[in-house]
Amino acid sequence: MMRVGLSVEEAIQAIMDYVKPVNSIEIHVKDAFNYVLAEDMYASVPVPPFDRSMMDGFAIRAEDVQHATPEHPVKLRVQGRVGAGEVSDHILMPGEAIRIMTGAPIPRGANAVARFEITDAQHSPDAEHIAVLLPVREGESISVKGEDIQAGAKILEKGAVIGAAEMALLATVGVSKVTVYRKPIIGVLSSGRELIGLEHPLAPGKIYNSNSYMLSGLISAWGGIPYLLEQVDDEVNAVAEAIQMAMPVVDALVTTGGVSVGDYDVMREAYQQAGGQVEFWKVNMRPGTPFTFATVVEKPVFGLSGNPAAGYVNAVLFLQGAIRAMAGYSEPLSKPLQVVLADVPEWKTIGMDRFLRARIVIEEGRAAAYPLAYGQSAGIMSTLSGIQGFIRILARTEVKQGDLVEAYLLEMPIPALNNTLPGGEQE
Ligand SMILES: Nc1nc2c(c(=O)[nH]1)N[C@H]1C(S)=C(S)[C@@H](COP(=O)(O)OP(=O)(O)OC[C@H]3O[C@@H](n4cnc5c(N)ncnc54)[C@H](O)[C@@H]3O)O[C@H]1N2
Numbered sequence: 001m002m003r004v005g006l007s008v009e010e011a012i013q014a015i016m017d018y019v020k021p022v023n024s025i026e027i028h029v030k031d032a033f034n035y036v037l038a039e040d041m042y043a044s045v046p047v048p049p050f051d052r053s054m055m056d057g058f059a060i061r062a063e064d065v066q067h068a069t070p071e072h073p074v075k076l077r078v079q080g081r082v083g084a085g086e087v088s089d090h091i092l093m094p095g096e097a098i099r100i101m102t103g104a105p106i107p108r109g110a111n112a113v114a115r116f117e118i119t120d121a122q123h124s125p126d127a128e129h130i131a132v133l134l135p136v137r138e139g140e141s142i143s144v145k146g147e148d149i150q151a152g153a154k155i156l157e158k159g160a161v162i163g164a165a166e167m168a169l170l171a172t173v174g175v176s177k178v179t180v181y182r183k184p185i186i187g188v189l190s191s192g193r194e195l196i197g198l199e200h201p202l203a204p205g206k207i208y209n210s211n212s213y214m215l216s217g218l219i220s221a222w223g224g225i226p227y228l229l230e231q232v233d234d235e236v237n238a239v240a241e242a243i244q245m246a247m248p249v250v251d252a253l254v255t256t257g258g259v260s261v262g263d264y265d266v267m268r269e270a271y272q273q274a275g276g277q278v279e280f281w282k283v284n285m286r287p288g289t290p291f292t293f294a295t296v297v298e299k300p301v302f303g304l305s306g307n308p309a310a311g312y313v314n315a316v317l318f319l320q321g322a323i324r325a326m327a328g329y330s331e332p333l334s335k336p337l338q339v340v341l342a343d344v345p346e347w348k349t350i351g352m353d354r355f356l357r358a359r360i361v362i363e364e365g366r367a368a369a370y371p372l373a374y375g376q377s378a379g380i381m382s383t384l385s386g387i388q389g390f391i392r393i394l395a396r397t398e399v400k401q402g403d404l405v406e407a408y409l410l411e412m413p414i415p416a417l418n419n420t421l422p423g424g425e426q427e
């Protein structure tokens with residue numbers, strides 16, 4: 001049974017209840033950026049794998065130099081040299097030192113490193129004797145085996161997103177192949193007989209299809225692989241056929257347009273004709289009211305408003321979390337940020353939650369939102385560029401300057417420059 005008129009939260013819940021992670025694959029760490037781990041990862045080796053020097057200097061016995069002073073330095077006999085990647089086979093005896101470089105294993109018998117600066121030998125690499133001018137404590141300038149990561153320790157959890165630090169972490173314990181979730185393939189189908197492709201000149205009554213490209217970017221940003229389908233006329237059979245063709249190769253489908261109440265708003269019927277069912281229609285939000293969620297061959301189908309800005313807000317609220325859940329994120333939903341309303345928007349309160357495009361800046365140590373004073377209409381797309389997110393004004397709620405509101409971020413708030421406060425320029 002199709003539900004009609006959900007709250008934003010109910011809609012998110014219904015979608016998140018439905019979506020599941022896709023299957024996993026094994027890939028090389030070098031290709032793993034932005035993938036999500038499908039298993040917990042453990043260290044099979046300690047890091048560092050041996051006690052090593054953190055300084056260039058001399059491996060010594062701390063007890064030998066405990067009374068060293070610049071006036072009464074302690075003289076030690078140099079027994080060779082060890083660089084990073086080498087191993088000294090000399091066992092250090094009292095009164096001895098081994099020249100050692102950063103990263104080299106500590107020779108047996110040594111328990112500290114005296115860096116060159118506290119010796120007289122920095123510039124005499126072949127000196128047979130050196131003088132140590134200051135005492136060192138036991139363990140000084142030594143990084144001990146397993147100090148960073150112990151063998152057997154869990155280094156990353158299933159559901160973790162692999163970024164640069166995680167790639168390094170996997171590599172440092174010698175992992176070359178990781179099991180990650182495949183990136184979900186998200187089909188994009190724009191509908192409407194007014195749409196023309198970018199390779200054609202404009203014709204009367206026609207517009208360029210921009211939604212497909214907007215979604216291509218959003219899907220990539222959220223960890224999916226966009227699969228752009230040929231746009232279709234808003235005619236039930238044509239749309240249903242396109243959906244049936246697409247479903248076997250995608251993990252989910254996003255359509256745009258055709259979800260309102262016009263004569264050509266055929267999406268709901270087309271989903272059903274393609275063998276699917278509509279789970280819900282209409283969300284208590286503007287823009288993007290006619291958002292529709294359906295399932296076809298047990299895969300999620302997101303019916304976004306055709307109006308570019310309405311579709312964008314629909315995607316941020318409903319598609320983002322779903323793609324992340326399919327991509328295996330352990331926390332797919334990003335919580336909205338509480339921001340201070342720095343400028344009161346001139347909008348009548350309505351019976352729906354309103355999502356307004358806003359510049360969001362850091363000023364006086366807090367995130368402040370400046371809703372755009374122009375270009376908030378659902379059909380205006382140019383103002384989607386350059387904003388940091390959408391703020392939410394709840395239904396039937398008056399807001400005033402200084403109130404806290406929710407912000408759905410597209411990018412990090414920008415630091416405000418005193419002389420170029422956003423929101424100042426208006427049309
Ligand atoms: N009588 C009513 N009419 C409308 C209502 C309503 O409640 N009663 N709701 C309005 C609202 S709100 C919205 S939002 C739109 C949603 O309509 P659809 O989602 O069915 O979208 P379309 O009608 O197909 O297109 C709307 C608009 O967007 C343009 N469009 C569509 N696809 C693309 C694309 N791929 N790239 C760029 N632009 C696109 C399309 O040409 C239209 O101008 O319905 C209102 N009507």
Ligand code: MOO
Binds near residue numbers: 286287290305
């Ligand atoms: O709900 Mo329509 O969402 O854009 O104006």
